[in-house]
Amino acid sequence: MARTYSTEAVVMGSHKLGDADRVVTLFTAARGKVPTVVKGVRKVTSRFGGRLEPFTHLQAQLHEGRNLHTLTGADTVRTHAVIRDIPSALKAGLAFIDMLNRATPDFERHPRTFNLLVNYLDEMDAARRNAGGDDGGVSTFTRITLAAGLKLLLLAGILPHLADCAVCGSGEGLPRFSAQAGGALCEDCAGESFLVLPGTLETMRLLLELPLSGAAGVSMVEQTSREVWRAIREICRFHLGADLRVEP
Numbered sequence: 001m002a003r004t005y006s007t008e009a010v011v012m013g014s015h016k017l018g019d020a021d022r023v024v025t026l027f028t029a030a031r032g033k034v035p036t037v038v039k040g041v042r043k044v045t046s047r048f049g050g051r052l053e054p055f056t057h058l059q060a061q062l063h064e065g066r067n068l069h070t071l072t073g074a075d076t077v078r079t080h081a082v083i084r085d086i087p088s089a090l091k092a093g094l095a096f097i098d099m100l101n102r103a104t105p106d107f108e109r110h111p112r113t114f115n116l117l118v119n120y121l122d123e124m125d126a127a128r129r130n131a132g133g134d135d136g137g138v139s140t141f142t143r144i145t146l147a148a149g150l151k152l153l154l155l156a157g158i159l160p161h162l163a164d165c166a167v168c169g170s171g172e173g174l175p176r177f178s179a180q181a182g183g184a185l186c187e188d189c190a191g192e193s194f195l196v197l198p199g200t201l202e203t204m205r206l207l208l209e210l211p212l213s214g215a216a217g218v219s220m221v222e223q224t225s226r227e228v229w230r231a232i233r234e235i236c237r238f239h240l241g242a243d244l245r246v247e248p
């Protein structure tokens, strides 16, 4: 039987449905990822207005349907407009949303993932003063996004080995990484894998151990940032069959 419920939710994105409606993807506290119909949203007089922009944190009222739920009410908790206004924040934010979208099935409740998303958006907001802050060219937004991406791998149960060789367990000198082999690799076990800078695995461990608020303080050069993202991307491709095309 169809029924109505209220939940906190974050707007992930949307696409058109017919002439007047949209399907908005919400990540909700109560039901996980929920494809949601918003009726009449493209009319000038729509009562939802700008509340359906990506990253907006809402208190939403929804009505259950078979494949799609319907949005019947929405109050803004936070707009997170700053993430849309700063290009480097927008790019990083869309990369995380893309990853989240591919890592989570519809209608599967996951409160810890919802908390990570809310925490992530709050930290991105808080980082605006450091926007463009130079640390080898890696923006604060990228660092927070890499940390959130690794934490998402942890919550999805697909975190790779980082402290020892995924094949032989050796903790000495781990110069390579392979998603297929399970993570870091020593020189002897290196099959099909890519070379990482000496500090990359340590950076990944640090980003995982620190709370998200600590990620802004983790310094890294651009190549480290690229390698961390490559590791995340290859893990997602191997475990989820997901091709992450948006880079943070």
Ligand SMILES: [Zn+2]
Binding pocket: 165, 166, 167, 168, 169, 170, 185, 186, 187, 188, 189
């Ligand atoms: Zn080994």
